Structure formats: structure tokens, C-alpha cells
Amino acid sequence: MLHSPSDDPVVKVENLGIAIAASTPTELVKDVSFEIRRGDYFALVGESGSGKSxxxxxxxxxxxxxxxxQGRIIIDGQDVWSLDKRQLLAYRRKSVGMVFQDPLAALxxxxxxxxxxxxxxxxxxxxADADELRNRAIDALRGVHIPEPGSRLGVYPHQLSGGLNQRVMIALALLGEPKLLIADEPTTALDMSVQAEVLDLIDELRRKNNLTVLLVTHDLGIVRDRATHIAVLQNGRMVEQGRAAEIVSAPKAAYSKELFEAASVEWPGRDTPERKRAPACLTFDNVNKTYFGSKRDRQMGVGIPAAKSLSFEVRRGEIVALIGESGSGKTTAAKMAMGLEKPDSGSIIIHQSKDINTPLKVQMVFQHPRDSLDPLMRVEDQLHEVLMVHGWRDKAKRQDHILKTIADVGLLRHxxxxxxxxxxxxxxxxxxxxRALLLEPDMLIADEPLSAVDVRIQKHILECLQRLRDRLGIAILLITHDLRVVFEIADQVVVLRHGRVVEDVPVSKFTDGARDAYTQMLIDAVPGKSSRAASVLSSGFSLPGSPALIAG
Amino acid sequence: MQLFLRILRAVISLWLIVTLVFVALRATGDPITAIFDPDNTSQAALDSYREQWGYTGTVFDQYLAYVVSLLRGDFGYSTMSSRPALDVVLERLPATMQLVGLSAVLMIAIGLPVGTIAAMRAGGPLDRFVMSFSTIGFALPNFVLALGLILLFSVSLHLLPSNGIGSWQHLVMPVLTIGLSKAAIFTRFVRSAILDTLGLQCVVSARARGLTEWQIFWRHIITNAVLPLVTITPLLVGAMVAAGAVVESVFGWPGVGRLIVDAVSQRDLAVLQMVIMLIAVVMITTNLIVDLAYAKLDPRTSAAMAH
Incomplete structure (x- = not known):
């Protein structure tokens, strides 16, 4: 059997099964097979728990x-699980490079x-002597476009941003000039604009070094216009695989359809009717807040501004998206609105309701749902507790109210x-x-409520938030870094940068192109943005933007 | 600046301890009546002793006089031997330092490798054996271990002297007693520190880069595991000094620990104050050094950002 070298698959996974060894083995991955040929950009997609990692x-x-x-994994001509210790070292050094999800933890x-x-x-x-090694190290950092590479060598990982750390990881993975780069959710821990930069870098290195790439991700949006092949995993089984163009245009398995739907971006049309202006619920008026690293910094006046003459409004029954990258002051704004932080100057007004002169009630929803629930208490008891603390003595009344609220968020009784x-x-x-709704708030502040859950589940929560707005008239201040979420449900968009409001517009006008440069950059960084052109397609799915890449 | 603040904090801790010692010792009764039987001693004699040892006036006067004399470097006289308290304590110090130093070496020499091996084989028979042994080790009171050793090595085997100081043979049993009991605790700390590190993503990524297990261990596991150990070690060494009180008494070791026991039973306040202050100074200095070392070992604690 003769193959031309470029025809030989770099990766060949045959009927792979992974199980936890026990008296009754727990199967995690079953019967997964795929091949990756030289130069391919192979995306392995699935939700958490699908077995992709x-x-x-x-x-x-x-x-x-x-x-x-079970089965075999053959990479670069080597059967990985039958290698001895020495061969395994050589294999890891020469054949593959790997990049991990959290670059700060991986260094x-x-x-x-x-x-x-x-x-x-x-x-x-x-x-090699010390000088030569140093030069090579600098070259490697330059290769991944790290500015001032020489001065970075003496720096610790925590002193660099997430994007730079991930570049360092990529440089490390490619030091041995491997044929295959495995990237396990390489951009999940990064901001969206940084995510685009890192993905671009991987694209560039792939072209330059004729690299084969295996990208593992839960987000179809980031691979649909980059990958040449896509494989979809669900519950440890392969659901669908094939050329990216084919899968993107016509996904066969129901599950992949669902994933695509979840990852698709619906660009807000300009004809969305303007909502009539409701009375304000929360007003930030010229709020300033600066954090200082130390007392001395405070005296010198050099601090990190988290809010600079910050002014915006949240109206009743309106979802306002507060967006910006990490460090832009989003969370500080939320904390100040909840009264957890005091502004240095300016005022934050929570307005009174019309009929009775009591201030409107505000509740908060946090990023990590599991961290904000008590793991040892049943859900029911936690909900009862909240009401009990607020003086609901009658158990039957509490139960009724809880059942009603649970139904409001679309959960079943069980x-x-x-x-x-x-x-x-x-x-x-x-x-x-x-739990936040139990006390019948007039406004919710949700700090990144979607970033810890899978794309498909994001949909459910978005629907839930939408329902709260439309049916109960609750105002929501939604803090997020994901523009796709914004397009989906927000009425008004506030963009923060370095603690300043750079944009405060209705979402229908947001994408019209005449925006602040920074906002434009955020918009450009949205994965799968090509769907804008394709949004007319009745299927609701979009074609990848650059067919040239797919042909690769 | 940072260093200055730390030293200031150390000085304040020291002052607090000095004050606590004063309060604790005065709160337990009139020292003069504890030493002399007031029924058989004339009032004049009692008063003259009060005068001589600085127990006149109100408690505040006494406190002031006490602090002033401390600042002058005058630590009072031992009532047991009528010699300066400082001299009494200092002459006992080398014996204790020898004991604690060797015990610490023993603790680390056992704890580091055994804890590491247990962590590497976590859940295996070796790990379970080490962990059970360690539980016995720190559940066993020091004096039981000490008496057991005496029974074995002195009474039955006639190998080692049961009491006193002078040769290396005298050192063996006290060092074993303190070192083994602390090694039992230290081993557990080492094990859990290493276990925590083994799961770190940076260890996995080092493995993915094709570093050998040996390189991974020394450059990625130890460098991270050493941080919690650096924090706990001085605490254990402090506990060794405390354990010395019992162990030195059992083995007739003329160290600071036994001095504490003697000073308490004879209400030799000046000596007791001196010992406590000395131990406090040693502990505070050690902690200061550890804090500084920690900043060196863990770059994340120094907040400076590079650009």
C-alpha cells in the first residue's frame, strides 16, 4: 500500500472508548472514530461532559x-497507548503540541x-549555550507576536494578560515543531476580542508552518468559519462529522442542529420598533470610582479607574446590556448599584415606585450558579429560607409562591x-x-449569568430572562462580555471602556457601523459574524464567510 | 517600607506578649506570699523582699517599672538562684537549640520523602500504611513515646543513657521523641501539599511538553508544594519548643523547656518572663524571615505589575 505522505492521516482514532476502571466501568467515551489529514483544521465540538476534552x-x-x-489512537504513525515511557516522551516532544483552556493555570x-x-x-x-537558547526563546515569542519579547522572559505569568499568556503557551507547544497542535478550549477563558486574536494567530501559524490543528470547543461560532472539518460529540459518542462547509450548511443530527441554532447570531434588524420610554428604575449620575493598589498610590493619585463620570439609566421593563472587556469596570458598576461598593463621587439613584413611595427592589444574580447555592441544602429549603428571613411565616403561602416563581423561570416542580x-x-x-425573584424585585442585576453554562443552556436562560421582562415587567441590568447575548435580548447597550461609557444606544442602532472605534472592534470580534449577510436564509443557519479557508 | 512595617508589627507583637506575661503572672497571686509562708515570716522581711524584687506600689506602677527595666536591658533576678534571669536562661539555650534543631532536621528528613512518596502513590497500600502510622504518631502523647523509648533502649537493651547530657547517645532519644511526633504531622502536610500540586494544570502542561517526570517533580511540583510547607514549618518548630517542656523533663535534659517547668513550680517570675520573651522573640523573628522568604518564593505576593 503506497500513500503519498500528504495523504497519510496525521491522526487516526479508531473506535476509541474511555471508561473509568471499576467493578462496573463507567463509560465516558464510546466508539469514537475520526481521521485528521495533514493540514486539516479539525474542530471537535460538544458541550461540557460530551467527552471532547x-x-x-x-x-x-x-x-x-x-x-x-478501547480502540486505538494512532498519531504520526505511533499507537499512543502502546508506547513505552521513552517513546511516549519522544512522542510528546516531537509529534504534538498542546494548548490548554486556562493559560494562567497551565504555566x-x-x-x-x-x-x-x-x-x-x-x-x-x-x-546549545545560554545565549543561543535565549535567542531562540525570543524568536519563539516573536513568532507568536508578543511585543518586546526580550523583556518578557524575566516576567511571571500573573504579570501578563490572559491573551499574552495563551500566546506564550502556543509558543511553548510549538517549540518542538510538532506536526499536530491540539488546542483544548484555547479561548474560553479569554475576552471576545482577545479570542479573535488568538484564533487568528492559530490560523496564521497553521498556514505558515503547515500545521495540522485539532481545536476542541463548545462554541460552534468560533470554528464555523475557520475549521475545515467538524465533528460533533454528545454524551461521549460521535453524532456527526464531515467537512465544515457541509455540516454548517446542512447539519443532519438533531443535536448539531440545536448547537448551531444556539451559536447562530441574529443581528438585530434596524426595524425593531422602539420601545416607548418607561420611567427610570436605576440611574447612575456622574459616578466616579478609583481603586488604588496601595496607600502610597492613593496619595500620589495613581489608581485604576473603575468608573469615570459614569452615567446611564435602566428603565422599567428594559434589558440593558453592560458590555466591555475584563477590567472595564462592569462588575464594579454592578456592585455599586447593589450598594456593595461606595462610589467616590456622583450618585446612584434607585427610583421610587409610582404609587407607593418605597424604593424599587433590586436583586442580584451571580456568575457561577453553583457557587451561589448551598451544596448541602435542597433547593426547596434554600428558597423557603429566603422567604422565612423576610418574614413569610405561613408555610403553605411560601410553598405557593415558590411554585409560582419556579414556573416563571421555566423549571419543573421536581x-x-x-x-x-x-x-x-x-x-x-x-x-x-x-431565588432572586422570590422577593418580587423590580430589577435584576445579572453579572455574567451565562458565561458558566453551555451554549444550548444559554438559550434557555435567555428565554427565561426575556419572559421576566415581557411578562413581569422586570428591568434587567445584564453584565456580559458576549455580544451575541446582547443582540439576542437587550433593548439598550452600554459599552464601557476603562470605566467610561463609550456608547449608550438602543440595540437596533448598535450594529449600523457608525460606532466608536472600540465598539466596532468588539463587533468585529464576534465569532460567526458572517451570518449577518446570511441572516436572510430561511434555514436560519449561515454559511461560513471565507470559502478559501474551507478548501484548505 | 514593606520591611519597616513588618518589623514594626513584630515589635508590637513583642510588646503585647510582654504585657500578657505580666498580666498572667500577676493574676495568679502575690508572688511573695507564694514563695514565703506569710504566717512564719515577719512583715518587715516580706516588705524588704517586695522592695528588692520590684513588687511595690500599684499594679500599674509595677507594670511601668517592669517595662522601663526591660527597655534598659534589666530583666530582673532569678529568685531561685539570685543570678540575673537573662544569664540563667541563656545558659540553658544551647541545649534546647541543639535538641530542637536536630528534631527539625529529623522531621524534615522523614516528612519530605515519606510524604512525597505517599502522595505519589495516593490511595495505595504504602500511602495507607504511612497515613495510619502518622495518625498513631501524632495521637501518641510525647511522654508515652519517651517512656517507651527509655524502656526499650535503656532498660531492656542497655544501649542508651536514659538521662542527662554530654554525648551523642544522650541526644538520640529526646530527638527521636520530638522529631518523630512532629514528623507524623509534617508528613501529612507534605502529602497534601504534593497532592494539591499534582493536579495542577501546569504539571499536566509540563508533561504534555515532554519534560521527564524527574524534571516535572523538581521544577514544577516542588516549587509549588513548598509554599504551604514554608508557612507551616515554623509553627511546628515552635510546637517543638513547647513539647520540649515535657520531653526535657522526662530525659533530664537541661534545656529551656525544663527551666519553664521549674520556674513555674517555684514561681520564679523573672526567669519565666525571660523564657517566654525569648521564645517569643525567636518565633517572631522566624515568622518575619518566613514572610520575607515567602515573598521570594511566590512572586504573586509582590503585587508589582510588569507592562
Whole structure:
């Protein structure tokens, strides 16, 4: 059998099964097969728990437990699980490079970037002297477009931004010039504009070095216009795979359809009717807040501004999206609105309701639903507790109210008797929302309520928030870094940068192109933005923007 | 600036301890009547002793006089031996330092490798054996272990002297007693520190880069695991000094620990104050050094951002 080298698959996974070894083995991945040919950009897509990360860790023989493995993984001509120790080292050094989800965790926090690059370089150039190694390290950093590479060598990972750290990780993974780059959710921990930069970098390196890429992600949006092949995993089984163009245009499996639907971006049409202006609910008036690193910084007046003459309004029954990257002051604004932080100057007004002169009630929903629920208490007890604290003595009344609220967020009765550990991410987040709703607030402040859950579940929560606005007339201040969420449900968009409002417009006008440069950059960074042109398609799915990449 | 603040904090801690010692000792009764039987001693004699040892006037006067004399470097006289308290304590210090120093070495020499191996084989038979042994180790009171050792090595085997100081043989049993009991605790700390580190993403990523297990261990596991250990070690060394009180008494070791026991039973306040202050100074200094070392070992604690 003769193959031309470019025809030979770099990766060949045959009937892969991964199970936890026990008296009754728990199967995590079953019967997964795929091939990746040289130069392919292969995307492995699925939700958390679908086995996509396990599969790619198995390809490196890096599972955190001793598994039962079935089938074979052949990469670069080597059967990974039958390699001995020495061959495995050589395989990890020469054949593959791997990039992880959280770059800050993947780098040793107590050693400098330089020392970690040098120790890896020494593997490949055991006889090189210090100067040569240093030059190679600088070259490697330059290769991933890190500015001032020489000065970064002496720096610790926590002193660099997430995007730069991920670039360092990519440089490290490629030091041995591997044929295959495995990237396990490489951009999930990053801001959206940084995400686009890192993905562009991977594209560029792939073209330049003729690299084969395996990208693992839960977000179809980021791969639909980059990948050449897509494989969809669900519950440890392969649901669908094929050329990206085909899958994107006509997904066959119901599950992939759902994933695509969840990842599709509906650009707000300009004809959305303007809502009539309701009375204001929360007003930020010229609010200033600066954080200082130390007392001395405070005296010198050099601090980190989290809010600079911040002014905006949230009206009744309106969803206002507060967007911006990490460090732009979104969370500080939320904390100040809840009274958890005091502004340095300016005022934050929570308005009175019309009929009775009591201030409107505000509740908060946090980012990580599991962290804000008590893991040891049943959901029901946690909800009762909230009401009890607020003086609801009658148990039957409490129960009625809880059932009504649970229905409002779209949950079924049976979740009440469970503990948080037995809830899915989406259910847990809706329980948190329900808990906030129990006290019948007029406004919710939701700090990144979607970033900890899968795309498909995001939909459910978005629907839930929408229903709250439309049926109960609750105002929502939604803090997010994901523009897709904004397009979906927001009425008004407030863009923050370095604590300043750079934009405050209705969402229908947001994408008309005549925006502030920074906002434009955020808009451009939205994955799958090509769907704007394709939004007319009746299927609701969009074609990838650049066919040239797919042909690759 | 940072250093100055830390030193200031150390000085304040020291002052608090000095004050606490004063309060605690005065609160337990009139020292003069504890030493002399007031029924058989003339009032004049009692008064003259009060005068001599600085127990006149109100409690506040006494406190002031006490602090002033401390600042002057005058730590009072031992009532047991009528010599300066400082001299009495200092002459006992080397013996205790020898004991604690060697015990600490023993603790680390056992704890580090055993804890590491247990962590590497977590859940395995070796790990379970080590952990059960460690539980026995720290559940066993020091004096029981000490007496057990004496029974074995002195009474039955006639190998080691049961009491006194002078040769290396005298050191063996006290060091074993303190070192083993603390090693039992330290091993557990090492094990959990290493276990925490083994799961770190940076260890996985180092493995993915093809570093050898040896390199991963020394450059990525130890460098991270050492941080919690640096915090706990001085606490354990402090506990060793405390354990010394019992162990030194059992083995007739003329160290500071036994001095505390003697000083308490004879109400030799000047000596007791001196010992407590000395231990406090040692502990505070150690903690200061550890804080500074920690900043060196963990770059994240120094907040400076690079650009």
C-alpha cells in the first residue's frame, strides 16, 4: 500500500472508548472514530461532559485517572497507548503540541516565562549555550507576536494578560515543531476580542508552518468559519462529522442542529420598533470610582479607574446590556448599584415606585450558579429560607409562591427536592434567578449569568430572562462580555471602556457601523459574524464567510 | 517600607506578649506570699523582699517599672538562684537549640520523602500504611513515646543513657521523641501539599511538553508544594519548643523547656518572663524571615505589575 505522505492521516482514532476502571466501568467515551489529514483544521465540538476534552487528553495519554481504553489512537504513525515511557516522551516532544483552556493555570506561577521556555528548549537543543537558547526563546515569542519579547522572559505569568499568556503557551507547544497542535478550549477563558486574536494567530501559524490543528470547543461560532472539518460529540459518542462547509450548511443530527441554532447570531434588524420610554428604575449620575493598589498610590493619585463620570439609566421593563472587556469596570458598576461598593463621587439613584413611595427592589444574580447555592441544602429549603428571613411565616403561602416563581423561570416542580449537585448548569442558574425573584424585585442585576453554562443552556436562560421582562415587567441590568447575548435580548447597550461609557444606544442602532472605534472592534470580534449577510436564509443557519479557508 | 512595617508589627507583637506575661503572672497571686509562708515570716522581711524584687506600689506602677527595666536591658533576678534571669536562661539555650534543631532536621528528613512518596502513590497500600502510622504518631502523647523509648533502649537493651547530657547517645532519644511526633504531622502536610500540586494544570502542561517526570517533580511540583510547607514549618518548630517542656523533663535534659517547668513550680517570675520573651522573640523573628522568604518564593505576593 503506497500513500503519498500528504495523504497519510496525521491522526487516526479508531473506535476509541474511555471508561473509568471499576467493578462496573463507567463509560465516558464510546466508539469514537475520526481521521485528521495533514493540514486539516479539525474542530471537535460538544458541550461540557460530551467527552471532547477526554478524547484530546487521551490523545496525549494525559488522563487524570487510569482508564480502560478501547480502540486505538494512532498519531504520526505511533499507537499512543502502546508506547513505552521513552517513546511516549519522544512522542510528546516531537509529534504534538498542546494548548490548554486556562493559560494562567497551565504555566507554573512561581517561575518566570523565560525559565519555562528555556527548560523546554533545552530538550530540543541539549548542546546549545545560554545565549543561543535565549535567542531562540525570543524568536519563539516573536513568532507568536508578543511585543518586546526580550523583556518578557524575566516576567511571571500573573504579570501578563490572559491573551499574552495563551500566546506564550502556543509558543511553548510549538517549540518542538510538532506536526499536530491540539488546542483544548484555547479561548474560553479569554475576552471576545482577545479570542479573535488568538484564533487568528492559530490560523496564521497553521498556514505558515503547515500545521495540522485539532481545536476542541463548545462554541460552534468560533470554528464555523475557520475549521475545515467538524465533528460533533454528545454524551461521549460521535453524532456527526464531515467537512465544515457541509455540516454548517446542512447539519443532519438533531443535536448539531440545536448547537448551531444556539451559536447562530441574529443581528438585530434596524426595524425593531422602539420601545416607548418607561420611567427610570436605576440611574447612575456622574459616578466616579478609583481603586488604588496601595496607600502610597492613593496619595500620589495613581489608581485604576473603575468608573469615570459614569452615567446611564435602566428603565422599567428594559434589558440593558453592560458590555466591555475584563477590567472595564462592569462588575464594579454592578456592585455599586447593589450598594456593595461606595462610589467616590456622583450618585446612584434607585427610583421610587409610582404609587407607593418605597424604593424599587433590586436583586442580584451571580456568575457561577453553583457557587451561589448551598451544596448541602435542597433547593426547596434554600428558597423557603429566603422567604422565612423576610418574614413569610405561613408555610403553605411560601410553598405557593415558590411554585409560582419556579414556573416563571421555566423549571419543573421536581427540581425542588434536589440538591444543587444534581442540577444541570442551566437549572442551577434558573434556581438562582428564581431565588432572586422570590422577593418580587423590580430589577435584576445579572453579572455574567451565562458565561458558566453551555451554549444550548444559554438559550434557555435567555428565554427565561426575556419572559421576566415581557411578562413581569422586570428591568434587567445584564453584565456580559458576549455580544451575541446582547443582540439576542437587550433593548439598550452600554459599552464601557476603562470605566467610561463609550456608547449608550438602543440595540437596533448598535450594529449600523457608525460606532466608536472600540465598539466596532468588539463587533468585529464576534465569532460567526458572517451570518449577518446570511441572516436572510430561511434555514436560519449561515454559511461560513471565507470559502478559501474551507478548501484548505 | 514593606520591611519597616513588618518589623514594626513584630515589635508590637513583642510588646503585647510582654504585657500578657505580666498580666498572667500577676493574676495568679502575690508572688511573695507564694514563695514565703506569710504566717512564719515577719512583715518587715516580706516588705524588704517586695522592695528588692520590684513588687511595690500599684499594679500599674509595677507594670511601668517592669517595662522601663526591660527597655534598659534589666530583666530582673532569678529568685531561685539570685543570678540575673537573662544569664540563667541563656545558659540553658544551647541545649534546647541543639535538641530542637536536630528534631527539625529529623522531621524534615522523614516528612519530605515519606510524604512525597505517599502522595505519589495516593490511595495505595504504602500511602495507607504511612497515613495510619502518622495518625498513631501524632495521637501518641510525647511522654508515652519517651517512656517507651527509655524502656526499650535503656532498660531492656542497655544501649542508651536514659538521662542527662554530654554525648551523642544522650541526644538520640529526646530527638527521636520530638522529631518523630512532629514528623507524623509534617508528613501529612507534605502529602497534601504534593497532592494539591499534582493536579495542577501546569504539571499536566509540563508533561504534555515532554519534560521527564524527574524534571516535572523538581521544577514544577516542588516549587509549588513548598509554599504551604514554608508557612507551616515554623509553627511546628515552635510546637517543638513547647513539647520540649515535657520531653526535657522526662530525659533530664537541661534545656529551656525544663527551666519553664521549674520556674513555674517555684514561681520564679523573672526567669519565666525571660523564657517566654525569648521564645517569643525567636518565633517572631522566624515568622518575619518566613514572610520575607515567602515573598521570594511566590512572586504573586509582590503585587508589582510588569507592562
Amino acid at each position: 477526554l478524547t484530546c487528553h487521551a490523545m496525549m495519554k494525559l488522563l487524570p485517572f487510569t482508564p480502560l481504553i 507554573n506561577p512561581v517561575r518566570t516565562i523565560g525559565s519555562q521556555i528555556l527548560e523546554t528548549l533545552r530538550i530540543y537543543y541539549p548542546h 427540581v425542588l427536592t434536589r440538591r444543587p449537585t444534581f442540577l444541570s448548569g442551566g437549572e442551577a442558574q434558573r434556581v438562582v434567578i428564581a
